[in-house]
Amino acid sequence: MDTAKPMRADARRNYERLVEEAKLAFGRHGVDASLEDIARNAGVGIGTLYRHFPTREALLETLLRDKFDSQAATARELLDDPSPVDALRTWLLDIGRTSAQYRGLSESMMTALTDETSRLYASCHAMRTGLSHLVERAREAGELREDVTTQELLLLAHAVAWASEHVGSENAVDRLFDLVFGGLRAS
Incomplete structure (x- = not known):
């Protein structure tokens, strides 16, 4: 049984933007692309990135x-x-x-x-x-x-x-x- 709470709408949007930006950044710069740049380009802070993705x-x-x-x-x-x-x-x-x-x-x-x-x-x-x-x-x-x-x-x-x-x-x-x-x- 999945006990995880569903994401709020704004958190879901942030998550999806981070994933899309990561695809672009990793495609352009490889897997060592800057996580700070990914967060910035997604329109969120680095803390938001790390809440969704604790590691690269x-x-x-x-x-x-x-x-x-x-x-x-x-x-x-x-x-x-x-x-x-x-x-x-x-x-x-x-x-x-x-x-x-x-x-x-x-x-x-x-x-x-x-x-x-x-x-x-x-x-x-x-x-x-x-x-x-x-x-x-x-x-x-x-x-x-x-x-x-x-x-x-x-x-x-x-x-x-x-x-x-x-x-x-x-x-x-x-x-x-x-x-x-x-x-x-x-x-």
Whole structure:
């Protein structure tokens, strides 16, 4: 049973403005964007931002929770794909694109995977579990190298996202991932 009181209308508006400003700021400046600027651009004080989001990670978690939950669900759906390796590639490419959305996000996600106290841990862990199933299925079908681990694939997806930040090309994630994925297929 949810015992949290509903937000007042003005508090809800402040919350929504903060989320929108955070999307813009993180999109422009990466996950290290100034929280003070986000609050100011939302028309509220920094105290209001911290009442809604006690940490930067809490704000990130709010922005990314739905996307991460969706990616976990997509992993489950892709288990029915006729080509296990194509399903794996599709999912990893989506992770790479998500990670490239905000400069510095890859590092936050990788940190969250190992920190059970992180607000992003549960969502990241659900995604990792989905990836594990896709990896296992692709291996069993003989379409993925036997020596490739789930952790390595996550690192590669995030490395591609990080590298794409420095390429400056609109389709950098796709191009770099094509190069990496070619070496992952079983001979």
